[in-house]
Amino acid sequence: MNDEPCATTGLTEQILKIRAEQLARIRLSRETRGDFITVVEFRIAQEIYAIELTHIRTIHPLKDLTYIPGAPSFIKGIFNLRGEIISVVDLKHFFNLPDQKPGHAHQVIILSSKDMEFGILSDAIFGVREINTDDIRDSLPALAGIRQEYLKGVTGSGIAVLDDEKLLNDQKMIIFL
């Protein structure tokens, strides 16, 4: 390394210059792109989903779930949220995904609109982040089936963005016992 100090210095400078250019371009593109949406990122089974904050009321750890006999399999049960009875939907059953091992800590994402309120069972919450709407693409053929109806699209990093409006307005979620 000591034999050729000039050459090494030149190469380092060149690399640094390229990086700087790249960073500058990204910022430029972010400014030029369209709207951003804020989403909560979470995991169901082995897949990562995202849902917009618009209709999320709160996130609550799942405690004292009561099973309802005779309900469809995607209705996991009901639980008490500060004196309010909330039904919990298990999207794994709704989307016909493989069942996860039980005994794991769950969180419930509570969606709420004027007419409807229920919780979605999630295996883990990663946090809140912003997603560029241009980055959302049509869903992959691998996600075909019932899921596709409830998806807005898939981001470049493979996050499935759920359509919260459709889920809330879906007639299947209204259950009479």
Place this chain on the structure above:
Amino acid sequence: MFRSISKSIMAKLLVQFFLVGIIPLIGMGTLTYYLSKDAIKSEVFQNITSINGIKKVQILEFLKDRMQNLTLLSRTQQIRNMINNKTYQEMSPIFEYYMQAFGYSDILLLNESGQIVYSATSNTEYAADSKTVPETGAALKGLWEKIVDSETPMMTDMLRYKTGAEPALFIGAPVYADTGELYAVLICQINAARVSALIVDAPSTGIPDAGGGAGKFKRDTYIVGPDSLLRTKSAHSGNDAVLKERVDPGIYNLALKQIGGTGKSMDASGESLLNAYSLVGLQKAMGTDFDWVIMTVVNENEAFALLHKLKINTFGGMVIFVLLVGIAGIFQSRMIARPINELSYRVVKLNDGDFTAEVPLTDPNRNDEIGMLLRTFNDGSKKFRHQMKSLLDSTNLLIESITRISTTASQLATSASETSSSISEVTTTVEEVKQTSQVATEKAEYVAQSADSTTRISHAGKQATENTMIGIDRIREEMNAIAESTVQLSAQTKSIEDIINTVSDIADQSNILSVNAAIEAAKAGEHGKGFSVVAQEVKSLANQSKEATNQVRGILSDIQKATSAAVMATERGTRSVAEAIELSEQAGNAIDRLSGRVTESAEAAMQITASNQQQLAGMDQLSQAMESINDATQQNLDGVKQLEDAIKNLEDMAQTLKIITATYKI
């Protein structure tokens, strides 16, 4: 030739057939011929005899009748009147009638002086004194004299009363005058031809031929006088023969003697004749001084022509029958002899040992004894062949077995000698064993001594192990203390883990709280921007505390692992101590047992010494027994040698048997 006949059964059979066929045939033929010949002969003779008899009666009756008639005539008044009155002519018709009715040739009247006074034929009266009176022939004169003498009717023999006259006989009867004196003789003449006609004209007399066939021959009957001259004509000679032809005078004499009979004679031409003759009996019946013999003859050849034919037929038939018998004999003897020849040929082959011979059956359905014999022979030879084959097989098997026995015997011999040498070895070994047992006795005594010292040493060992056990007990107590402190440590780490879990839970709740805060901040819009940053910070703190708890949890789990290992180690130590205690107890027990055993060994050594003494005695006995076994083995060897000799003989015999059976062809 004779030898070949005696050899061949066919020739014998043929000869027998010929003999059986021909002898009775010839016998019967000959017998029949001779019997027939005799019958025919006797019939011929009977025939001619009966004809002869009939003729005799005829002639006799004829003459007697004539004589009676003449007598009746001579006694009539008319005759007397005629003589008295000499009226001969008036009587002529009566004489005519008589001559015609009775066949007289002439009726003569002779006066008392014997002169012919009247002849009816010529109707002539002769004066008694005149010279015209024909000379009465000597014969007539004789007759007259006889009649005058005897005063009875008389008859003369056949004669010619004068030369050239026909031969004739005369019957005379006396004529008595009214006074009763004889004064004339009435004589009738009967020609030979008349008599001949009576005899010769046989068919007209109505006499049947006696017998059917025998009457077909020509026969001839004639009368012979005492001079052996013919009195009647014969068939072959005619009237001229009367009083001319002569027959064998012997016959007449024979007839005189025997009155009747048969015989053979020869005629003039030399031909053989059969004759029957009989005395007519004139002397008896009519009182003549002569007699006639009546003869009936036939030509022998003619009479026996039938016999000749019979002979030809009989012997001709015989020849034909002989030929037939011969042919039948040849066929029959061939039928019998041929299979027997075949059979004998096979039997000869069988004798030479060839059993393949089978008699070819020309007629397989032949059910007589020969057929059965041939079939039985074939069956028998087949069976014999089969048996012979099994015999051969058995012989081969026998030879094989003998070879094996021989091998075994030699092996036996070898093993016997081996046994012998082994016995010698055993004897040697017994001696050695004897020495060895002596050595063993010495050793056992030594063992008893060392057992005593060993017992003492083992007592010391037991003491040492007891000391060891006390030390180990102390170690065990220390180990228990270590185990208790380790368990306490483990419980403390557990409480640390609980605290860490609580911290981790708090971190999780903080995380959710931060998310909810972010949500609330986002809902607040621009006003919540600062709160959003705070929420971000809270989240990062929650994450850090989570990581810290994770690190602590990792360390804690290491501690837990270490304490568990320590617990395990102390447990192992405790267990090892317990094992050590057990082992040292076992060592103590072992030393105890060892000392017991050593004592037992000492006792055993004593027993060994005693038993060695017994063994020595036993070895002596064994040595003696070995000697007797050796003797027995020697005998055994001799026996095996004899056995080998016997097997050798057996082998020779089997070879001989094989050679014998090999001569048979099957």
